[in-house]
Amino acid sequence: MLSFGIEVLNQGLAYGVLAIAVTLTYKILDFPDLSVDGSFPLGSVIAAVVLLKWGNIPLALFLSFIGGLGAGLLTGFLHVKLKISNLLSGILVMTGLYSINLMIANNRSNLPIFNVKTMFTVGSWVENLPQDLQVWVIRFYPSIVLLLVIIVLKLVMDWFLETKLGFLLRITGDNPQLVIALGEDIGKTKILGLMLSNGIAAFSGAIAMQMFRFYDISLGSGIVVVGLASVVLGTSVLGFMKSWKITTLVVLGSILYRLSISVALALKLPPSNLKLITAIIFVLALVLNNKELRPKLLKGRDKHA
Amino acid sequence: MLRLSNIEKRFYVGTPHENQLYQDLNIHIKDGEFITVIGSNGSGKSTFFNIIAGTLQPDQGSILFKGHDIAHQPEHLRSRHIARVYQDPLKGTAPSLTILENLSMAYNKGKKFNLSRGVDQALIEHFKQELKALNLGLEEKLNNRVGTLSGGQRQALSLLMATLVQPELLLLDEHTAALDPKTSELIIDLTQRLVREKEITTVMVTHNLKQALDVGDRLIMFHKGQIVLDLSGEEKHKLSVMDLIAKFNALNLMNELNDSLILG
Structure with a gap:
């Protein structure tokens, strides 16, 4: 039961980063961005290759983020400049990223990284701990790392969305005409x-x-729906x-x-x-969220009861 | 301050619906003027605004704004000096942001939108004073989302936001047409006060003939892409609604005659 809970929590947090990325486009920019299906595995493959080659964890994370920025730039360029x-x-x-991802992995569609250190590998300091504590630390270490990552990311996003630039992004989804009226492109x-x-998605x-x-390579297929x-x-x-922030x-x-x-x-x-199942959960959530449908559904249920 | 010269504009070029709206439109807006613009649908008054603001490009002609030709300047750069309030009260504000956040953004127009805090606490008192002058009690609702306000309240806020950073030219695009008569009157009073206090050169398109006569110091009437009436000062003052209706009818009669000549 405990390991079930930990697994749900860990996956939820890891994909929570993706949820924040998707929030930015769908909720804030009002832009249904499907490129995430390519930038998510792009981040994965970049990190895998960097870890296998150099074993440098911060570099792996940093370069994935940069790769994602590039993917987003491309989507933006196609939409804004090429209309x-x-x-x-x-x-x-x-679609294009699918091939790019293959190329980065040297035409392999999967790369195991079992033998390298990752951000979830517990350092040797754990051996200095008492035996019974060690077990627990090792067990919860990934969750703690993920919690830290998500809290920092959430706080940075919250701060960003309250800056002038963040406001401008929010207005872009809210009322594009106003962005122009404010003299901005x-x-x-x-x-x-x-x-x-896309940077955050990667x-x-x-x-x-x-x-x-x-x-x-298939890590990303349908991932945008998961985020959404x-x-x-x-x-x-x-x-x-x-009163809770959207990032939370x-x-x-x-x-x-x-x-x-x-x-x-x-x-x-x-x-x-x-x-x-994903699709069904999604539809249920959408229906629950729909102000017009909800009363009808609830009424319908009463009638049949 | 703004001079449109030899403006030509066609729509649907190369289709059977091709329509030449302006053949040779010339107009000079002087510093400090408050112009009202009237004309029936399709007369070219909206296009007039779209060409000034940069939403549409003229096919020919020049637009001199303070001595610079802005005919090829993109819309967002023009809007740093030329503010516009639309008929739809939803167009001037961001609904999911609060009144305070909306005003803070409007206050930042023409400055950098960087990573400094969106709301500057030091400005709150200033915004409260500006809101108080609207007499709508909005100064008490600073942290309410703008989406929760009524159309009239949102339009008053749009007007305030458009003029918070002094624009050099203010375009009012039938900005009271979507409001009920009482609110409409309130917004017009507010418009006149803001324009007078801040001494903004203003052009207002309206469908309300009485409004066109009561407000401003110059009146322009468009018809089929041409200026058929341009009166200011005493001449405008003497004009009555009946005179305008007579003018409208005369123009429409001319059209019918022309049409029947062609068709006959």
């Missing part, structure tokens, strides 16, 4: 937001890959916590999402049904 629709820009970048603002979002990919100790499901779950199920809500949403998936699997549903 391609937002959905299509994301799809094109996602809305195209630049969009590109900046996309870069940041960072999330680097973290998840280290957790699995394995890179696979977390966002929708967080804001709909926990939306009544009005979506990370909790990500944990909730992992929990529902794990419960479904624990109920002996075959793993091949995972994507279908």
Whole structure:
């Protein structure tokens, strides 16, 4: 039971980073960005290659983030400068990144990193601890690392969204006309937001890959839906916590999402049904979130009761 | 301050619907003027604003603003000096941000949008004073989201935001047309007060003939892309709503005659 809980928590937190990335585009910029499906595995593969070659963990995380920034820049460029629709820009970048990811991994579609140190490897200091404490530290170490990462990221995002530039990003999704009225180039603002979002998504990919100790090209397929499901779950199920920041809500949403998936699997549903379960959870969350539908559904239930 | 010369504008070029709106539009807006613009639908008054603001590019002609040709300047750069309030009260404010956050952003127009804090606490008192002058009690709702305000309140806020950093030219695009008569009157009073106090050169498009006569010191009437009436000072003062309606009818009659000549 405990290990079940730890696994849900860890995955929820690792994908919580992704949820924050997706929040930035979908919720704040109002830009349905599908390129995340490519930038998430891009972050994974960059981190895997760096770890295998140089074993440098900060460099692996940093370069993944930079790679994600590049992917976001590309999506923004296609949309803003070449006037391609937002959905299509994301799809094109996602498609192109598939090959890029293969190239980075030297045409391999998966890379195991079992024998290298990752951000979740406990240092040798743990050996100085008493025996019974050691067991617990080793057990909870990944969760503590993930918690630290997500708290720092959340605080940085909260701070950023309260700066003038952060406000400009929020206005871009809220009322694009106002950005122009404020004398700012809305195209630049969009590109900046996309870069940041994809950078964080790639960072999330680097973290998840280290957790699995394995890179696979398919890590990213449908990941945008996972991120979005977390966002929708967080804001709909926990939306009544009005004073909570959106960054907190979506990370909790990500944990909730992992929990529902794990419960479904624990109920002996075959793993091949995972994507279908995701879609169903998503639809449920959306319906719960819909102000028009909710009263009807609740009324319907009363009638049948 | 603003001079449009030899402006030409066609729509749907190369299609059977091609329509030449302006053939040779010339207009000079002088510093400190408050101009009201009237005209029926399709007469070219909205395009007039879109060309000044940079939403649309003219096919020919020059736009001199304070001596510089701005015909090819993008819209967002022009809006640092040319403020615009739209008919739709939703266009001038950000609904998910609070009144305080909206005002803070408007106050930052023309400055850098960097990583400094979005809301400067030192400015709150200044914003409260500005809001108090609107007489809507908004100074008590600084931390309310703008999306929760009524259309009239949002339009008053839009107007305040457009003029918070003194614009050199203010374009009012039928900014009272979507409001009920009482609110509309309130916004017009507010407009006149703001424009007078801050001495802003202003152009206001309106469908309300009485408003067009009561407000401002110069009146322009558009018809089929041409200026058919341009009166200021005493001449404008003497004009009545009946005169304007008569003018409208005369123009429409001319059209019908022209049409029947062509069709006949």
